[in-house]
Amino acid sequence: MKKAQPHSLLGIDQLNIAEIDSILKLARRMDPRRAPQLLRGKRVVLLFYEASTRTRTSFEFAAKALGATTTLITATSSSIEKGESLIDTGWTVTSLGADAIVMRHPNSGAPYLLSRFVPVPVINAGDGLHQHPSQALLDALTITNHKKRLKGLRVVIVGDVFHSRVARSNAVLLSKFGAEVIFCGPPDLVPDIAATIAPGVAACHDLDAAMHGADVVMSLRIQEERLAGKHISLDDYIAQFQVTPQRMKLARPDAIVMHPGPIVRGLELADEVADGPQSCMHEQVANGVKVRMAILATVSKGAR
Amino acid sequence: MKTDRNALLISGGRVIDPSSGVDREMDVLLRDGRVAELAAPGVLKAVAREAFNAKGCIVAPGFVDLHVHLREPGQPHKETIATGTAAAAAGGFTAVCAMPNTSPVNDSVEITRWMQAPERDAMVRLFPIAAATVGSLGEKLTNFAALKKAGAVAVSDDGKPILDDDLMRDALRAAAKLKIAVVQHAEDSRVTAGCSMNLGPMSFRLGLRGMSNAAESDIVRRDIALARETKAHIHVAHISTAEAMDAVRQARKAGIRATAEVTPHHFTLIDENIGEFDTHYKMNPPLRSAADRDALIGGIADGTIDAIATDHAPHAFHEKQVEFERAAMGIIGLETALPIAITVLHHYFKLPLTRIVELLSSGPTRVFGLEGLGTLAPGAHADVTVFDPAKKWTYDASQSRSKSRNTPYDGWTFTGKVVATIVAGKVVFEG
Numbered sequence: 001m002k003k004a005q006p007h008s009l010l011g012i013d014q015l016n017i018a019e020i021d022s023i024l025k026l027a028r029r030m031d032p033r034r035a036p037q038l039l040r041g042k043r044v045v046l047l048f049y050e051a052s053t054r055t056r057t058s059f060e061f062a063a064k065a066l067g068a069t070t071t072l073i074t075a076t077s078s079s080i081e082k083g084e085s086l087i088d089t090g091w092t093v094t095s096l097g098a099d100a101i102v103m104r105h106p107n108s109g110a111p112y113l114l115s116r117f118v119p120v121p122v123i124n125a126g127d128g129l130h131q132h133p134s135q136a137l138l139d140a141l142t143i144t145n146h147k148k149r150l151k152g153l154r155v156v157i158v159g160d161v162f163h164s165r166v167a168r169s170n171a172v173l174l175s176k177f178g179a180e181v182i183f184c185g186p187p188d189l190v191p192d193i194a195a196t197i198a199p200g201v202a203a204c205h206d207l208d209a210a211m212h213g214a215d216v217v218m219s220l221r222i223q224e225e226r227l228a229g230k231h232i233s234l235d236d237y238i239a240q241f242q243v244t245p246q247r248m249k250l251a252r253p254d255a256i257v258m259h260p261g262p263i264v265r266g267l268e269l270a271d272e273v274a275d276g277p278q279s280c281m282h283e284q285v286a287n288g289v290k291v292r293m294a295i296l297a298t299v300s301k302g303a304r
Numbered sequence: 305m306k307t308d309r310n311a312l313l314i315s316g317g318r319v320i321d322p323s324s325g326v327d328r329e330m331d332v333l334l335r336d337g338r339v340a341e342l343a344a345p346g347v348l349k350a351v352a353r354e355a356f357n358a359k360g361c362i363v364a365p366g367f368v369d370l371h372v373h374l375r376e377p378g379q380p381h382k383e384t385i386a387t388g389t390a391a392a393a394a395g396g397f398t399a400v401c402a403m404p405n406t407s408p409v410n411d412s413v414e415i416t417r418w419m420q421a422p423e424r425d426a427m428v429r430l431f432p433i434a435a436a437t438v439g440s441l442g443e444k445l446t447n448f449a450a451l452k453k454a455g456a457v458a459v460s461d462d463g464k465p466i467l468d469d470d471l472m473r474d475a476l477r478a479a480a481k482l483k484i485a486v487v488q489h490a491e492d493s494r495v496t497a498g499c500s501m502n503l504g505p506m507s508f509r510l511g512l513r514g515m516s517n518a519a520e521s522d523i524v525r526r527d528i529a530l531a532r533e534t535k536a537h538i539h540v541a542h543i544s545t546a547e548a549m550d551a552v553r554q555a556r557k558a559g560i561r562a563t564a565e566v567t568p569h570h571f572t573l574i575d576e577n578i579g580e581f582d583t584h585y586k587m588n589p590p591l592r593s594a595a596d597r598d599a600l601i602g603g604i605a606d607g608t609i610d611a612i613a614t615d616h617a618p619h620a621f622h623e624k625q626v627e628f629e630r631a632a633m634g635i636i637g638l639e640t641a642l643p644i645a646i647t648v649l650h651h652y653f654k655l656p657l658t659r660i661v662e663l664l665s666s667g668p669t670r671v672f673g674l675e676g677l678g679t680l681a682p683g684a685h686a687d688v689t690v691f692d693p694a695k696k697w698t699y700d701a702s703q704s705r706s707k708s709r710n711t712p713y714d715g716w717t718f719t720g721k722v723v724a725t726i727v728a729g730k731v732v733f734e735g
Contacts, residue, residue, distance in 0.1 A: 010580075085626060107627035108511035109581030117625075128629070129511030165511060196505035 007302035008115040008122040009295055011131040012172040020173065024141050027287070027294035030065075037067035038297045044068045045098040047089070048125070049075045049105045054261055054285055055125050055134070059102045062292035068099075086110060090118040100299060103127075121299045129163055135260055136169035138291040140177075142284050143216055146256050150177035156210045156251075158184040158241060159220030159268050161194050161203075166260045167220060168197060175200045184210040185241055188230040207241050211250035218258045219243050222268045234267075244270045248278065256280045311335040312729055313348055314688060317358030321365055322662035323679035332363055334686035337728040341682060356731070358690050361723050362657060365665035365678050366398025366428075366687025369638065370565050371462075371487075371541055371613035374400070376424065377415060378407025383618040383707045386425040388638070390705040391616070393733040395638040396664075396722040398687035399429035399677055400616075403462045404440065411435035411446045416454040427732050428725070429687070431457040431674070433487060436475050440464045445471070448478045457672045460487035462541060463588070465523060467494065472527065476536035485539040485563070485672060490523035490548065491515070491589065500629045502575040502590040510581065512628065515590055521547035528555040528562050539671055540564040542615050544589035546599030553608045563671045564603070565613035568637060568644040571600045573712065583624050583631035584712040587617070601653055604663065611668035612660075614641050618708030636706045639699070640713050646693055646720030657693055665689075686729035695721040 009015075015023075044063040048056055056072070063070045073093070075081060080089060086105075093101060100121045103111050108128030115122040126132040140150065147153055155174055161167040161183045171181045175198035183190045184204045195203040204210045211217065227234055243257065257279045263269055273279065312334045319330040319342060331348045333340040341348065374388035385402075392400045402419060404410035410419065416432045424430070434456035438444045440463075448459055459479060465488060466472045472486075479486045496515045501507050503514025524540055528551055531538040540552060543564045555562040569587065574594050578585040585591055603609045617634025624631050642664065649655040669678030676685045701714035725733035 085622065087625060105627070107629045109628045112580045113625070113627060127511070131511070162508075168509070168511060191508065193503075193505050193508045197509050 007299050008111070009133055009299055010111050010115060010122065010124045012133045012136050012169045017176055020137065020140065020176070023137055023291070023294045023298055024144065026297060027137070027141050027290040030290040030293040032061060032065040032289050032293065035065040035293060039063060039066035039068035039300055042068040042099040042300060043097050044070045044296065045093050045101050046070055046072045047093065047101050047103040048072065049080065049103070050126070052104055052125070054288060055104065058285070058288040059125060059292050061289050063296055065289070066293055066296055068296070086114055087117045090114045094118045094120050100296065121302070123295060123299060126165055128165065130165050130168065132165040132169045134288070134292055134295055135166050136173040137295065138284060138287045139170055139218070139258060140173055141287045141291055142258060142280050143256070145283070146280070147215060150174060150179045153179040153215040154182070154213055155179050155216040155218060156182045156184055156214045157218045157220065158207060158210070158243060160189045160222055160226060161185055161220065162189050162191060163223070163226055164220050170218065171201050172198050182210045186230070186232045186237065188232065207247060208250060211247050214251040214255050216256055216258060217243055217248070217251055219268050220260065221262060221264055238267060242268060242270055243273050245272045245276070248273060258284055261285070310729065311340065311351060311354070312726070313351065313355040314358050314363050314690065315355055316345065317361045317363035317690060319363045319680065320658050320661045321680040322658055323365065323666040324681055326680070327658055332680060332688065334688065334726070334729040337686050339680050339682050339684045339686055342680065356690070356724060358723070361690050361692050362661070364661045364689045364691070365680050365684070366725070366727065367396045367642070367664040367689050368399045368668040368674065368678055369397045369614050369616070369641070370401045370611050370668045370671060372400045372402055372616040372638065373405065373618065373634070374402045375618060376406060377418065381620055381707070385419060385430065386427070387705060387707045388616065388618070389427040389430060391636070391638040393427045393725045393727070394705045394722065394735070395640070396642050396689040396691060396725050397428055397638060398689065398725060398727045399431060399674070401431045401433050401457060401672065403433055403460065404435040405463045409435050409440045411438050411440065413450050413454040416451055416456050420455050428727050431455065431672070433458045433460050433462070435459065436461045436466060436486060437471070442466055442468060442471060445475055445478060448482055448484065452482050452484055457674065458485045458487050458539065460489070460541070462487065462489045465489050465491050465493055467492065469526065469530070473530050473534060476530055476534040476538065480534055480536035483673070485537040487539045487541050488523065488527050489541050490520050490527065492519040492523050495519050500586060501578060502592045504575060504593055506575045506578065510578065517545040517547050517592070517596070520545045520589060521551055524548040524551045528552070528560055531562055532558070532560045537561040537563070542567050542570065542589055542613065543600070543609070544570045544592050544596060546596050549599045549603045549608065553603065556608060563610045564608065565611040565668070565671070566600050566604065566609050567613060567615045568641050569635060569712070571597060571604060572644055572648050577712070581628040582712070583626070583628055584635060584710060586628060586631050586633055587615070587635055588633040604649065604659070605653070605655060609663065610671050612641060612645055612663040613668065614638050618706050619710045620708060624710045634710070636704065636708055636711050638706065639704060640711065640718070642691060642722055643699070643718035643720045644713070647718045650693070651719055686726065688726040689722065690724040690726070691720060691722050693720050695719070697721050
């Protein structure tokens with residue numbers, strides 16, 4: 001098998017603790033309004049095969065803040081719609097002069113395929129159910145802004161873990177730093193094998209039990225259509241797994257609440273929690289730009 | 305004694321013929337397309353004009369592959385009967401059984417005959433397996449009697465399992481009357497839609513939907529129950545799970561006619577080998593867990609497995625080098641089957657060479673009742689495979705005789721290599 005470009009960011013697995021720390025350190029120093037022009041004259045292509053608000057916009061702002069020009073290619077407004085293969089699209093984009101490709105794709109592993117065939121760094125902006133490394137990095141930045149360190153933290157990730165690349169990336173990252181991760185949700189959405197993803201990860205089907213002593217509560221979006229045909233109704237889900245003010249009382253008093261967005265209001269999170277003082281959701285979005293600036297800077301430095 | 309133009313003497317080798325229990329140094333004389341005689345070394349020297357020196361090699365009955373996809377008619381960009389059988393010859397196979405999922409599906413006497421026509425330039429013997437249902441659509445049975453008469457050796461809707469109980473019962477009944485096997489690709493496709501690998505920790509980690517072991521073993525159990533009821537012969541294609549292995553083992557003990565084949569990749573590789581979405585490890589059935597792989601080795605060792613079959617499945621680059629979930633399933637395997645069997649089963653798991661030869665010759669011919677093949681008994685077809693069990697070599701996929709290159713074994717070093725493949729007394733491959 002061909003090897004991937006060495007300076008791509010494809011998944012959290014490939015990063016060691018020092019590399020993650022270095023990205024987070026750089027991200028803390030990044031100011032989108034007064035950034036060093038590290039990417040001046042560079043062309044960053046945003047290749048989005050799937051819809052995105054936060055990730056796409058923050059990658060775009062991040063690249064532009066560093067002086068790069070960006071182009072957005074979406075599946076519906078390009079040759080992709082005419083059946084062009086991913087490898088051919090990659091060659092086309094690099095022949096046009098792309099210096100880096102930021103890709104979101106509905107198929108798990110697509111960025112790994114692309115990075116084996118294009119001569120420029122590929123940054124995974126979310127692939128299928130697999131990974132969303134920039135989200136895990138911005139979540140780590142958000143957590144460390146509130147907690148001294150990740151080691152020993154109890155992090156509850158509640159919701160549709162099976163379909164969540166955010167859950168997978170976060171679990172792998174947090175496990176590397178010695179945090180305790182508890183996946184929580186109904187068995188259909190949190191299968192027992194989920195716990196095998198990394199050391200220190202557990203699967204739990206009782207939110208009240210999971211919330212006890214939690215330092216971080218990470219809620220995931222529930223897509224109603226994904227409950228269809230499962231053993232749990234929407235009402236039961238809300239009753240058993242919604243993060244409510246009552247349940248927050250089970251967590252540590254200084255616990256923070258996170259959500260990668262978009263939120264489905266009234267489903268996975270009670271409004272009082274989403275908009276309450278423990279919620280870090282706006283901070284997460286702001287950190288997204290900083291972390292993605294740090295990622296782009298790191299990747300382009302390596303590729304040079 | 306006068307020399308014979310139509311004779312070939314294979315001398316100096318160690319003959320392993322599991323069908324007759326022979327395992328010693330002997331010379332083999334082939335004459336007029338048949339095995340003429342086996343004798344102690346040196347005795348037959350003067351008879352044949354032509355001699356093949358097999359010193360240091362194993363001389364075995366020609367290998368028979370129960371499960372290949374030759375892609376003709378319809379998909380010559382992947383493979384043709386000529387290129388596929390050339391790869392078979394290079395892999396030591398003197399006969400292959402071609403699955404019917406061609407385009408159109410081989411559900412007719414015409415296509416069955418077309419595949420066997422001399423114009424196809426097959427380098428080894430070709431036995432079509434005909435579709436069990438028209439178009440492999442799982443609705444109406446094909447005409448088994450006519451297909452058998454035209455040369456089909458079994459029926460199967462390979463790749464499209466027969467799920468309907470009544471239809472499967474009817475297929476087994478019709479096949480039993482003709483004494484042919486129904487070959488089932490055991491997969492409950494109602495629960496595997498959208499799946500591209502084995503269900504387990506690896507599928508969760510990669511974010512890919514996984515096929516459960518039960519999706520295979522439930523169908524195998526159902527088929528065994530129907531085979532018992534109809535007194536028919538069910539052949540489980542490319543068995544891959546511990547549970548299905550157990551089901552076949554129990555069925556055999558109960559006297560039910562259930563046979564099973566295993567592929568080299570399922571007894572060698574596991575789902576973790578997919579690594580970072582390498583589509584050369586994507587096949588159906590998927591690569592399973594280490595525990596399943598070990599259960600298959602157990603089934604090979606204890607005799608439950610009847611045959612090693614390759615499920616040779618050629619695909620073009622553009623069908624394989626795409627997103628994992630969109631990539632075609634399967635790998636080529638004719639040229640690497642024996643080397644893998646020797647490297648993995650003999651050198652690593654310490655199985656005797658006689659068992660490997662059995663799994664590649666007399667085992668498969670018994671499954672489909674192929675007369676005069678898979679044996680070196682005098683009077684049998686003069687199909688012989690000569691191989692060097694100790695030769696170390698590195699597989700270079702770019703040199704494959706197949707039209708396709710979809711193999712995970714490119715660059716692998718093996719112990720054991722085919723030296724010559726002889727079909728009807730003629731050397732069709734020399735390595």
